[in-house]
Amino acid sequence: EAGVVQSPRYKIIEKKQPVAFWCNPISGHNTLYWYLQNLGQGPELLIRYENEEAVDDSQLPKDRFSAERLKGVDSTLKIQPAELGDSAVYLCASSPEGVHSYNEQFFGPGTRLTVL
Amino acid sequence: GDSVTQMEGPVTLSEEAFLTINCTYTATGYPSLFWYVQYPGEGLQLLLKATKADDKGSNKGFEATYRKETTSFHLEKGSVQVSDSAVYFCALSDASNDMRFGAGTRLTVKP
Numbered sequence: 001e002a003g004v005v006q007s008p009r010y011k012i013i014e015k016k017q018p019v020a021f022w023c024n025p026i027s028g029h030n031t032l033y034w035y036l037q038n039l040g041q042g043p044e045l046l047i048r049y050e051n052e053e054a055v056d057d058s059q060l061p062k063d064r065f066s067a068e069r070l071k072g073v074d075s076t077l078k079i080q081p082a083e084l085g086d087s088a089v090y091l092c093a094s095s096p097e098g099v100h101s102y103n104e105q106f107f108g109p110g111t112r113l114t115v116l
Numbered sequence: 117g118d119s120v121t122q123m124e125g126p127v128t129l130s131e132e133a134f135l136t137i138n139c140t141y142t143a144t145g146y147p148s149l150f151w152y153v154q155y156p157g158e159g160l161q162l163l164l165k166a167t168k169a170d171d172k173g174s175n176k177g178f179e180a181t182y183r184k185e186t187t188s189f190h191l192e193k194g195s196v197q198v199s200d201s202a203v204y205f206c207a208l209s210d211a212s213n214d215m216r217f218g219a220g221t222r223l224t225v226k227p
Contacts, residue, residue: 003159004159033215040219040220041219041220042120042205042207042217042218042219042220043160043205043215043217044217045214045215048214056212056214091159091160093160103209104150104162104165105162105215106162107152107159107160107161108159109157109158109159110159
């Protein structure tokens with residue numbers, strides 16, 4: 001079974017440029033998450049989707065960040081414009097249908113963003 | 117809100133040494149508890165989990181017991197190997213399945 005796929009793996013851009021990250025979750029997983037992981041820290045939730053609906057985006061900086069999951073499968077996270085402080089690893093995760101505290105989340109390898 | 121505090125690293129051990137990484141949590145309800153591991157260049161992988169008090173999660177020689185009385189979920193392994201070198205994250209998940217992670221503990225095992 002294929003895992004969570006993310007692309008690109010690495011991205012280097014100059015500040016004020018736009019950038020987009022793509023995620024394809026495990027087949028059949030209705031819940032999709034985007035996390036931000038700063039160096040030396042644990043992942044922090046940015047947004048959670050149940051199918052195509054964003055059910056928790058309270059931690060997403062909406063002035064520059066946006067996300068979509070139009071068909072309830074793959075998802076895109078965008079930053080426009082990027083700032084120096086956005087340099088981090090952006091992780092995508094998915095979990096099976098149903099919201100339960102015991103559901104394991106399956107993580108992709110992440111996209112490492114460097115903003116110069 | 118809910119949170120996780122784990123032992124700061126880095127931790128350096130010799131092969132076959134005993135490992136303990138401490139993790140404590142704060143939660144208003146009855147969360148599930150997890151240990152994830154991140155090998156260099158890879159995404160987080162579930163190592164083990166426990167969903168209720170007194171449950172013991174175990175995998176690959178690692179184990180952790182959900183202790184409600186001390187709000188702890190310490191990770192242990194009796195004999196570490198070089199291949200266990202990685203970053204370990206303690207995490208909790210509440211009823212809405214929002215995962216809260218600790219800051220991570222980097223383990224290096226030397227031959």
